[in-house]
Amino acid sequence: MQPFEYTSPTSTSEVIQLLGAGETRALAGGTDLLTLMKSEVVTPQQLVNLKHTDLPRGITLDGDTLTIGALTSLSEIESSALAQGHAPALVEAIAVAATPQLRNMATLGGNLLQRPRCWYFRSPAFHCWLKGGSECQARDGENQHHAIFDRSPCVAVHPSDPATALVALDAEVVLRGADGERSVPIAEFFALPTDERRTENILSDDELITAVRVPPQMDMRGTYLKAMDRKVWAFALVSVAVTLRLDNGRIADARVVLGGVAPVPWRSAAAEQVLVGQQPDAALFDRAAQAALADAQPLKLNGYKVPLAQALIRQALAALSN
Ligand SMILES: Cc1cc2nc3c(=O)[nH]c(=O)nc-3n(C[C@H](O)[C@H](O)[C@H](O)COP(=O)(O)OP(=O)(O)OC[C@H]3O[C@@H](n4cnc5c(N)ncnc54)[C@H](O)[C@@H]3O)c2cc1C
Ligand code: SF4
Incomplete structure (x- = not known):
């Protein structure tokens, strides 16, 4: 792993400022980011810990809208009576994600932003298209776990179970950056990678996910x-x-x-x-x-x-x- 600086601020505005300076990554549960750093697929100069900030954590019901803070762990959602009552598909998706130990560490924000499990992407031996290279090695390679809808130069699949459930629940993602807060339907938050944006979502480098909102399900x-x-x-x-x-x-x-x-x-x-x-x-x-x-x-x-x-x-x- 390459050396990096570590900061643990107490406010999200400080985090956003640090992210804006570049070469900096936000650290939540660390279950995906640290793996990518160990294999040097991601090499930030600075890690900013989110866990001591005022970034929301916990689950609330406002009217019939369920709000889940970005720092809420997957196991907190799994055991929440509010989530079970309002968004059973999300709870079912979380219950089959990873392992209990990982679900204790993993946050909802980090889960939605985890990177693909494509072995070429995860291996330091390949500089594939998604990492800025010119070629997708999976297209003619070991592609048994890859996409069957081919609409992007990348044929990796999205690894998050909660993401799939949240699209079916018509959720929205709340984002905060230097210019303030915005809410985006989750179906638009996830976006096929393009030559200009080689990621699976529209989050800017200096933005944070603060929460996910699940609207009233009206007998769904x-x-x-x-x-x-x-x-x-x-x-x-x-x-x-x-x-x-x-x-x-x-x-x-x-x-x-x-x-x-x-x-x-x-x-x-x-x-x-x-x-x-x-x-x-x-x-x-x-x-x-x-x-x-x-x-x-x-x-x-x-x-x-x-x-x-x-x-x-x-x-x-x-x-x-x-
Ligand atoms: C062995 C194994 C099996 C797994 N199986 C599954 C599975 O079956 N299903 C599944 O869905 N997942 C699975 N996962 C993935 C796991 O759920 C994710 O690693 C985890 O949810 C990531 O959350 P985290 O809080 O640890 O994120 P981190 O690793 O801390 O961060 C991930 C990314 O999100 C960014 N980030 C984190 N929070 C924010 C925020 N609030 N705003 C902006 N950026 C942020 C970080 O900078 C980083 O880029 C598995 C992981 C492992 C290691
Ligand atoms: S599928 Fe995507 S991540 Fe995998 S090798 Fe191709 S471009 Fe890279």
Whole structure:
């Protein structure tokens, strides 16, 4: 690991000032950042500890809007009665993320900003496109865990389980920078990497996530299902978050979001269009699953993700329609 300076300020404005000076990274639980620093994929000159600042930590319900502070640990969310009542899909997603020990350390802000698990990205031996290089080694390489929706020069998948659930919950992310605070729908916060911005989100270098807000769900039911190659300590091969509202036996509202299939959580408008206005049954769920994957373009080694994602969508829809 390269040497770095360590600062532990008490205010977020101080953090924002330090981030603005460049070559500086914010440190929350450290479970992703420190790993990247050890392999010298990330080499900041300065680390700024967030944990002694006034950055919000904890969960509150204001009216029917759930607000989760960026410093809240995943285990605090998992055991929160407010989160369980208001956002069960998020709690289900967190319960299958990483391990209990990691969930104690990991914060929600850090979880949303963790970098891809692509082995070429994580290895100091490759200077891949996402790290500023000219080539994506995964495209013709070991791509069994990579994207099946190919819309960016990078085909890594977003690693966060909570992110997928929060898109299905229509959450918004609250950001604070030198120019003040702004709120962004989480579906816009995550954005496919481009030549100009080689990251998976629109956060500026001198901005912090301060909180995530989950709006009222208005009788929406929700669930999160995750396929893994072992039962714990594994990232999603594919996951699905579905929220659904039934009215008089018909589907009045639906959100279908896939994880593990693209560099960002992947909402399927096509599947939602198939579902809305219809009576739930197995044939409808099958049509929605087909529609969700109709545009998939698997790479050489990850074609298995298409039927896996379809099966998870059918399973989630059936569970929510009972
Ligand atoms: C073995 C292993 C298995 C895992 N399995 C899963 C899994 O199945 N599902 C899953 O979702 N995750 C998984 N993870 C990832 C884990 O959940 C993340 O490492 C963790 O959530 C990151 O949170 P942190 O607080 O430790 O972030 P840090 O490592 O401290 O920070 C991560 C990034 O976010 C930035 N940052 C942190 N907080 C803020 C903020 N408030 N504002 C601006 N920038 C900020 C940091 O600068 C850094 O760039 C796994 C991790 C490991 C090591
Ligand atoms: S998939 Fe993305 S992170 Fe992986 S090698 Fe290609 S550009 Fe790099």
